[in-house]
Amino acid sequence: MALDFLHELRWRGLLNEATPGAEELLRKGPVKGYIGFDPTADSLHVGNMVQIMLLMHFQRCGHHPVALVGGATGMVGDPSGKKAERQLLDEESLRHNERCIRAQLARFIDFDGGAATLVNNYDWFKDMGFLHFIREVGKHITVNYMLAKDSVKNRLETGISFTEFSYQLVQGYDYVHLNRALGVQLQMGGSDQSGNITTGTELIRRMGGTEAHAITSVLITKADGSKFGKSEGGNIWLDAKRTSPYKFYQFWFNTSDEDAARYIKIFTTRGEEELNALIAAHAKAPHLRNLQKELAADITTRLHGADELNSALQATELIFGQASAEALAGLSERQWTEVFEGVPQAEVPRAVFEQGVHIADLLSDRTGFLASKGEAKRALRESSIAVNKVKATEDRNVVTSDLVSGRFILLQRGKKNYFLVKAV
DSSP states (O other): OOOOHHHHHHHTTOEEEEOTTHHHHHHHSOOEEEEEEOOSSSSOBGGGHHHHHHHHHHHHTTOEEEEEEOTTGGGTOOOTTOSSOOOOOOHHHHHHHHHHHHHHHTTTSOOGGGSSEEEETHHHHTTOOHHHHHHHTGGGSOHHHHHTSHHHHTTTTTOOOHHHHTHHHHHHHHHHHHHHHTOOOEEEEEGGGHHHHHHHHHHHHHTTOOOOEEEEEOOOBOTTSOBTTEETTEEOBSSTTTSOHHHHHHHHHTOOHHHHHHHHHHSOOOOHHHHHHHHHHHHHOGGGOHHHHHHHHHHHHHHHOHHHHHHHHHHHHHHHSOOOHHHHHTOOHHHHHHHTTTSOEEEEOHHHHHHOEEHHHIIIIITOSSSOHHHHHHHHHTTOEEETTEEOOTTOEEOGGGOBTTTEEEEEETTTEEEEEEEO
16 A cells, blocks of 8 residues: 555655645555756755655655756756855756766665656756747746745845846746656645745646646754754765765764654654654663664665765764774774864874884874873873773883874873874
8 A cells, every 4th residue: 555645744744835636636646746956066965855855755655756957947046045146057067966966866766667757957948949938938927926936035135136036937847848748747845945836836727737736845954943954064965075974974863862853754764653662762761862873874874875884883983982992993094084084183293103202292292182291191190091092001102003004093081082193
């Protein structure tokens, strides 16, 4: 028995609005529905994950997802939620971004055997002349209608170019084309896209198309009201070259208890009964962070694979657990860079280690990890210093053989105060 799509969205906390009749349409049988992704970068980010999950849940409920890569709309720029004009990309950059996004979507949506469709709106806009567009499409929507949209109203005081003003009309025609060419009867997106989406349904109605509906999802925020998908370093990207699997895992692992209980419903495909049991068990022992672990492991595996998840878990154990010196030796140079990216660091000439350097000097004068040699000696007497996860004594010398991977030394004071030394 196929899952009820709107029921899935409701219990997962995803549904914002659905047009009248959408539920009846979905119950009749498989429906084709689409979501667009503009290629403004060569990677999607965590903020796009809600829409990706909408398509995943849509497919799991027996429907046919259509993922649109906006090669044309990406050349225009969506004003929704923006206070200023976007920087337009050249065509070569857009084509590159499209290819990268296609590959990322395939990690979440099954395109095999025609189970889903991938389209690019550049294909139907590239040969459409401007006069043809404003005559055959633009005449169906009034300026008054377009001005009433929040994405336009919010920009009237600061100014909006004709290019971005026309975005909703261009996106609206996407829906018209897909409705005619593929029989698409549903467009989905975030609630901030409501104006653009309803322009599409209105165009279909006025241009004599078939029945068409819209569903919008809630905008996801953190429990403290801040924007979801951002970290101190900016976007959390889906591309491992931009955001390492370790940092991706940590983003989800570090969510609050309240957020984890919401996110695990939205960003995994696990069933309602299983998730309710997980949430209830977590509430009894929140200090174990089992809900965060389940969430982070599920989504990291889906995006990056089991091997990268294991590496992320090993790296997490190095920082927060009781990992051994042997575990440090197993890190690749890339992992050293990723895991200790935010840790204070210093470079020390390799010759210093060849001669041997007293641990107190390394902790203070050579690196600045501790404020003075006196503080370093006190910390050593208190047995609170470790070199490469091994407790250090006051008579310790650090030499070349201590360099892990021939280059690194990890200093540690207490449980979580780390400092990375690089031999150069």
